[in-house]
Amino acid sequence: MNINSLHIKVSLSVAAAALFVVIVSSQFFYQRSYENSFSDSERSVQQLLETVQATAAIAAYVGNRELAQQVVSGLTQNDIVVGAKITANNEVIGQNGKTADSKKNPLIAIVLHAPFDEKEIVGELAVAPNIPLIALRARDSAMATAMGLAAQAAVVALLVLILVYWMMTRPLSHLSGRLHRITPGDGSRLDVHSLHRGDEIGLLAGDINALLHTVEKMLEEERQLRHRDELLETRFRGIFEDSSAGIFLVRDQGTLVTANPAFFRLTGLNENHPAEHIDDNIIARVFLDQEQAESLIQLALASGRPHSADLRIRTENNEGVRWAHCIFSQAGNAQQGATVEGVMYDVTQRKRSEDRIRELAEKDSLTGLSNRQAAEMALAELMQQAPKSGCEFAIMMIDLDRFKFINDTYGHDAGDKVLYTVAQRLRKLVRESDVVARLGGDEFLLLLNHAGNIEMVERIARKILDAQQIPIDVQPGVLEKVGMSIGIALYPDHGDNPLSLRKHADQAMYAVKRQGKNNYAIYRPEGLSAVGEEAAE
Secondary structure, three states: OOOOOHHHHHHHHHHHHHHHHHHHHHHHHHHHHHHHHHHHHHHHHHHHHHHHHHHHHHHHHHOOHHHHHHHHHHHHOOOOEEEEEEEEOOEEEEEEEOOOOOOOOOOEEEEEEOOOOOOOEEEEEEEEEOHHHHHHHHHHHHHHHHHHHHHHHHHHHHHHHHHHHHHHHHHHHHHHHHHHOOOOOOOOOOOOOHHHOOOHHHHHHHHHHHHHHHHHHHHHHHHHHHHHHHHHHHHHHHHHHHOOOEEEEEEOOOOEEEEOHHHHHHHOOOOOOHHHHOOOOHHHHHEOOHHHHHHHHHHHHHHOOOEEEEEEEOOOOOOOOEEEEEEEEEOOOOOOOOEEEEEEEEOHHHHHHHHHHHHHHHEOOOOOOEOHHHHHHHHHHHHHHHHHHOOOEEEEEEEEEOHHHHHHHHOHHHHHHHHHHHHHHHHHHOOOOOEEEEEEOOEEEEEEOOOOOHHHHHHHHHHHHHHOOOOEEEEOOEEEOOEEEEEEEEEOOOOOOHHHHHHHHHHHHHHHHHOOOOEEEEEEOOOOOOOOOEEEO
16 A cells, blocks of 8 residues: 555545544534533422422411421432432421432422412422432433434445545546556547536546657657767768868867867878877977968967968978968857867879979979979079068079081980080079079070179089089080080169169170170179179170
8 A cells, every 4th residue: 555645645634634624523512412401400400499499389378297298208309319309397307318418419399379479489390400320421422422423424425535635636546547558749638528528637647648749749750850960970970970071170379179080191190099099289299381381270260261272281201392272260269169170181183283384384494494484483582582671682694616517417305405505504503592494595594592692693603614514415426515605683772673683794795795706794883894704884
């Protein structure tokens, strides 16, 4: 038995209420019944006295003791009277039983009047009632009344309990049990008995059914949303996992949050042990252009917009430089922490193709030197940087002597060999930062960076001329020497723009040709002197 069940609680409550009512009502009605019974017994004694009053008055009026004794004897025959006496002229003329007046047995007396004169008092009739008997009968009557009330209250309580159980507890227990067997979302509903269609139990069942319907609808919507989320998650996970682009998340300090397999393939990091990279600065480990990558990340966080660039990435096993096009965009808010999403595509082949195209566009196919276009771009860029850096540089215009003779005499292959050999000698005689270009035919150009010292420029010119004294094998067994006419102009002394510098270097070179070739001259507006001196316009 479950003491917490509604039926037990109602039963105990009704029993307690009934017991309280029985105790209070029994106490009240017992007292009332006792007092009424006692009063009835006293009235009976009073009526008994009034019955024999006339006879007692005659006995007292004539002083007939015999008659008086018969009256008191008759009175004591009643069980509610224990004693009686008749007094006439202050004298007892008849007495029987206990007549002593006391608190326990008070006397009940009536005045005796003369038979012929109502105003004349001839004596007194007094009786002693049987108080214990009267009290006993009053208690019995009161107890019977109290017991009847208790029985009636018990019957009423039982009926109330049965009705409450049948009309409330039992239907509620049925609803509770049925509700416990229902799984939300299975379509089950509570059945309502016809007796309860319009009462509170019916309304409760209806509300529960409505709630079950709402819950079922919400569960169905949640199920559909979960299904869509699973589909989207599967789709995006597939995109994330199978994408050929490397996708990764990093915090602003450069620590890796997560990455897809393509990222590990591109970077060469160990995908099977991603925890090794959690505390590392992944930007420093992956990118050769670390500062540029970190700058893009900070720009993406500050602006909230994507920023991209082609960056070099580190490679394993000396595979050479690899390039990746990287797009950085903000992936988290301030509450979630500063997080950046990176997407990287391997553009190594594209960069190599671009470099090859650029090389083909800027390199001379025969000698491998820069061509005219590349030389002009290098000169313009050097002139833009010179004012900022404060550096000076020199330009040399070179034209080969006897090249036309060799080319016409021995053929184009011999001429090509001469051009290639001269190009290699020039490239070896200058620094890596200097520019060596073939402008076309047998014309060459040198850009000597940081060459503001005239003595240094002249030393280089003499070294170039000395190197050409070595004969060139133009054909098997045939050696030929090639001379050079070199014109030199200095920035900013001889020009502040590319056109003027090239023009003045050309003038110095043609001046050398006019004076015998195979020499060098530095541009000088005033006049032209011998080797090592400046050439006039």
